[in-house]
């Protein structure tokens with residue numbers, strides 16, 4: 001049986017980063033990945049350019065059963081630390097919007113950087129390998145690998161990610177390991193995901209497929225001002241993905257498609273200044289034409305603005321800036337960017353990611369109940385949590 005100081009399961013963002021950090025400390029590290037290539041989600045992230053962190057990352061950008069849990073890791077390994085690493089590798093990047101940093105070139109540059117860091121730290125990466133059996137021993141953990149070999153690990157790090165996009169290699173392995181060792185797991189659900197609607201609502205959305213607006217979308221106390229997209233399946237775009245992490249079945253979402261504008265007052269002014277215009281024509285100065293026409297038609301605003309009553313203008317205002325609609329569900333893990341929930345943070349040490357009740361066992365990255373907003377936050381969590389465990393395993 002071959003022995004390692006550290007065995008890490010899952011060569012995604014968190015696993016690779018943790019492996020390099022532990023290796024730099026002189027630990028012998030075996031990194032196991034059941035897929036054919038490491039960092040597949042990095043490769044497809046950010047439309048192939050990887051939004052690798054966010055300039056404004058701080059604990060309030062994360063959801064968790066314990067909102068304070070992420071504080072320690074995020075402050076010990078920050079977005080500035082990761083940017084400095086990216087700069088050392090000469091990877092060009094730019095801020096797209098809202099602090100989101102993307103590679104100028106390709107997400108593959110981030111994967112190559114992580115592989116180079118691991119190589120310099122003598123990490124052994126074994127692809128096409130999963131764990132067939134796992135036992136706790138006095139020395140740590142004994143693992144039977146899918147290829148038949150047996151390995152022993154003083155520390156075992158679970159970095160198998162969440163459930164999203166199963167066809168890219170997501171498994172429930174991390175949650176199973178937690179359960180096996182009595183580490184609690186909170187309820188999981190698809191997040192950062194497009195929302196779907198009942199047939200009657202969808203019928204009204206579909207003709208607008210392809211229309212994009214800047215919107216403020218609210219669910220309860222949460223609200224996001226970003227782009228929203230009508231699609232053939234429902235609503236998508238950054239504002240919808242963001243709110244999907246907060247929305248729950250049975251709740252309505254409230255959508256403002258001309259945020260910050262008093263549409264009633266604007267229409268009243270237009271009624272006196274441009275009374276001969278059709279309401280749809282005027283609305284198309286605020287909204288995409290197809291959407292403006294739809295809103296005017298639905299409100300029965302057929303004549304000229306001059307003929308429109310205050311009641312009608314209020315109806316138009318409500319349709320533009322207070323569209324209350326009840327999603328039926330989401331597109332689920334098939335398209336979700338992340339999994340909300342996971343290994344219960346109350347059972348982990350926030351400084352090291354160690355399971356408090358199982359010496360030598362660690363959970364990092366998305367498998368943990370820490371979920372970031374859209375826009376580089378989830379990778380920052382992978383780097384910060386991976387780094388934290390990497391200092392102690």
Ligand code: FDA
Nearest residue numbers: 010012013014034045046051161169173365366376378379
């Ligand atoms: P990750 O999922 O990256 O890695 C887990 C690894 O474990 C995988 O390689 C998997 O194959 C492996 N594995 C699973 N089960 C195993 C088993 N039983 N045995 C062995 N190996 C196993 N975030 C962000 O900040 N910016 C962005 O631009 C994007 N964009 C984006 C686009 C899309 C399409 C998706 C789906 C997601 C994003 N994300 C993102 C989210 C981000 O990709 C995600 O939060 C991180 O990849 C999580 O990193 P982890 O290392 O925890 O898991």
